[in-house]
Amino acid sequence: MIRVLLADDEAMIRAGVRAIVQSDPEIEVVAEAADGREAVERVLSHRPDVALLDIRMPRLDGLAATAELRKVAPDTKIIILTTFGEDSYISQALGDGASGFLLKAGDPRELISGVHAVADGGAYLSPQVARQVIAQFGGGRAAKQAAAAERLADLTERERDVLALVGAGLSNADIADRLFLxxxxxxxxxxxxxSRLGMKNRVQAAILAYEAGLVEGTDS
Known part of the structure; x- marks a missing residue:
């Protein structure tokens, strides 16, 4: 059972997210919070596997809560819930240790898939969020792809295969099954x-995989 905490200052949003994730029999919502400070406190009390945090919350926003939780509750994986137009918030959170980014208005199935992926140690980016972040990094599409390809030049073919599956949100166990390792x-x-790419976490690696066109559904 995957234990989840929901944090959003809008009660109706929390109710909707709860209904979606608990439609999966393997997910249980163990706590809710109406602001970032309360989210940190309840993560410490309930120790959920995954915390779903809205970016914009009172007292402590989702970014600050993410940074704090990485210090005080590193075993709890974090998914940021966002809306269109918050690209700068998303890119800032990349370095704070979030494991996933999902759109509130996205496909409900992505929410369930994201919770499973990060709980299993993977990273999960909704395709729309990935495109937002990539577009923000500056330069044209071709320039970004060329830069990404150059960064990947020193990776072996197998390492590129693994990176592509990291970008697709798969956990280590799922990647092992897919590649027979x-x-x-x-x-x-x-x-x-x-280490070779100089990255802090799987989400940053996933973004690069999207930029390079390694992920199915992106340009190669």
């Missing part, structure tokens, strides 16, 4: 990829 080997590949 043992999970420990995948973990080693991911660590090597992050």
């Amino acid at each position: 043992v999970e420990g080997t995948v973990k080693s590949y991911v660590s090597t990829i992050l």
Whole structure:
């Protein structure tokens, strides 16, 4: 069972998110919060596997709450809930340790998939969010793809395969199944990829995979 905390200052949004995630029998909402400070307190009390945090909340916004939770509750994975037009918030959160970014108005199935992915140690970006962030990095599409391809030049073919699946949101276990490897080997590949690319977390790696067109549904 995946234990989840919901944090949003709008009660109707929390009710909608709760209804969606609890339609999956493997997900249980163990706590809710109406602001970022309360979210931190309830994560410490309930120790959920995943915290779903709205970006804009009173007392402590989602970004500040993410940064604090990475320090005081590193085992709780964080998914940021966002809306269109908040690109700068999303890119800022990349360095704060969030494991996923989802649109409130997105496909409900993405919410369930995202919770499962980050709970299993993966990263999850809704395609719309990925495109928002990539578009923000400046330069034209071709220039971004060329820069991304140059960064990946030193990766082996197998490492590129692993990176593509990280970008698709798969966990280490799922990547191992897909590539017929043992999970420990995948973990080693991911660590090597992050080190070679100078990245802090899987979400940053996933963004690069999108930029390079490695993820299915993006330009190659």
